[in-house]
Amino acid sequence: MPDQKGGHFPGIFRPSGVRLRKRRQGTGPTMVGALRIVIGIMLIGTILDEVVAIALLFHVAHKIGSSLAIAWLLLAQALPAIALAPYGGIAVDRFGAKRTIVLAAVPQAALMVLLGTAETTPWLVIFTVGLSSCFAFSGPALFALVPVVARQARFTVERTNSMIEIARGLGSVLGPVVGGTLIGYLEFATTLQMVAIWSLALPAAVVMFGLNTELSREKGSWASAFLGVGKSYKPILRRRAVVLIVATFGAIVFSTTFSDVVFIFFASFDLGASAFLVGILMASWAAGLTMGAWYCGKGTGQRPGLLGLAYLGGAVMGVALLTSGVAAILLRADLALAAVAAIFLVGGMGNGVHNVAVRNAIHSLVPAGQHGRAFSFYVAVSRAASICGYFGGGLVGASNAIVAYLASGILACSAAGLGWMAQKKARASESSI
Template sequence: MSFTSDGSRWSDVYLAAAGRAISVCGDFLAATTLALVLQQSGHGGMAVSGLLVAASLPITLLAAPAGRLVDRADSRTLLILMGFAQAAVCAALAFTTHPVLIVALVALLSCGLAVTQPTFAALLPGMVRSADLAKASGIVQTAGQIGMLAAPALAGILVGLTGPRVPLLLDAASYLALVVIGLLIRTRRGAATGKTAGSVPFRLRTDRSLTVMTVAVAAVVAGVNAVNVFEVFFIRDTLGASTAVYGFVMASWTVGMLAGSLVVGRVPRRRLTLRVVLALLAASCLAVLAGASVQSAGWLIPLWILGGVANGALNVCTTVMIAGRVPAEAHGRAFSAYGAAVQGAGLLGLIVAGPLADQFDPRVLVAGAGVLGVTAALACVPLVRRDREEQAGEMSAPAGSSKPSAAI
């Protein structure tokens, strides 16, 4: 846990928020651009699926070593080195046309994300007091949503006007901006503070509440992540939307995430529970299920906004729960382990989605993904109930029988 005791450093929070907004905008700009490039060049679901797998697999495979690195190394050094490396990869992507090389470079870019994502997540609790964590997390998440909001629409417009090179070069510039942010943030962790991973052993599975939360989120993500492959064909081919409309529909989910992050950032920490996590998961899946029935891409916008509200609130909720239940020296490993579980579940959905996209109607596939997501959320209800019952039993046990778990 180990939050700052000197008062919240809001200047660092806003710098982290700016860094997240810039980097997320660049990431989604590149992802949307590359998906459109593959679709327009006649490559099918396998190519889009391969692209998304390449963006997820390294984060899953490198979670353990990346988490240890984040907890041991100077956070500023990591952000600077990774920023320069990722900028170089994005610059190379701007001049690459072969789909195999595109997928390979995206995988290399994801190796850097496996380090920078948990680094920023682990830095945040050190910037603020415990009581301010939800607000700070909401600010950073909101900034990320603003970056996501701008990126798909910008990519759709730029690809239509200039081709893919300009948006990919803008992504490279976003990583250079991340280097500057890393230099300006005063909060540091790892080797710079002398508090490293070696002094605090950690396993995510030893915390029952975090384990249940991770299982619930991962189970739902495995069911619905395939939509990331299906929706480009659903929106462009089935609904006949232009690249610009596709970009605006993609951005509408982020509008909802923006609202969700702002609202939940004002909620007291004690109200961010496992039941809230499960309700938010189900709500986002129901929005996807409803979206499969529309006849025009415009109707997706309000549904995607509703799904995004749940998604944005969920992101803040999980961040607060992890930061509040794990020692500060182990935050890098905790956020990496959680991210790996979720990315791995999403990867499973992507692997299955590629062949399906080439064989079935996109509308049916979107509906199926929504049904699977809702089913997965409902299947996790017994886990949440069992966790609450076990904690209630521990809290009421006689003194000396067992150590009470922290409240969810």
């Protein structure tokens, strides 16, 4: 819960971190309502990101019809995010979230419009690389803005992160339906033009309300910060709690993407699910994710509680994957299908709790002037783990889907358990100093 002075985590968020124009520094009902609209814009943008990703896959499948094009597209989305994430974090901490979002917004919208005109794989890849590069800067800026906007809108950081995760979950569920419908009625180019226009709403609101983040107080020029990337990230890497929780998150992302690749084979062949029942299984996990994210939004902001929830959520996901594989081996097909649907609901809850708790923990453990770099570190690890997980799942193949689920569950449980023990050991050594 917020402390009496209005900060969500004592000593981390200072009034100097919120740069509002003097004529808008009040937090009366009108201002609070306007800032809640800003949060709404962020949430709709999160859903639209998922819609664009699905619409892009629809476009490639129907217009180009090449599985190789989809592979290139996925790499074009992931590799720039990994390569440029460190620089995006430095830009946010050095120049502020407002300037970073505004400078990234215009090329981002232009590239989205150009992407809608691309009809060949090379141009699709080029424009996707450009978009992903812009996201590498705007993503950390949005993350760093969350505490600023949340406090001014009289929300807790936990609640805001919870709403963002719920929006992501809704986007993944509604994305195929909305993306397919929009392409069917409006075509791919028109869909991306609409999303491009909407993407300018958040930068406009940030400028209108003068929202900005606290700048880093570290010494040195911006040039030395960009050229010496490793040195710039030393303050983040010195925080053992952050390194441990992000490393654990990466291991769990690897394990879940590993099983995601073979999910359709696991559901269709090993469980004998029809297309409708495959959708039910996906909806079950998504419903659990929404419930878990909602629960985590009621957090207290206390460090031990945040860390505990993150590791607990990861362990629950691991147990869900492991027991799903066991159920497919031991139970009759119809019973196994019902059991896995229930297990997926619980696993989704762990997923939602884990994702929100990790974001809350990073906001809590890292000072405001370092949020950009902390989020970039988190994104780079997540994307790298996803790529490795997809390749690993692809190597396993359709015939070993149950083995993939068992291995994923064991890995996720082990990562959560070992991470929690290392975290407790690190905290004990800190308290003994």
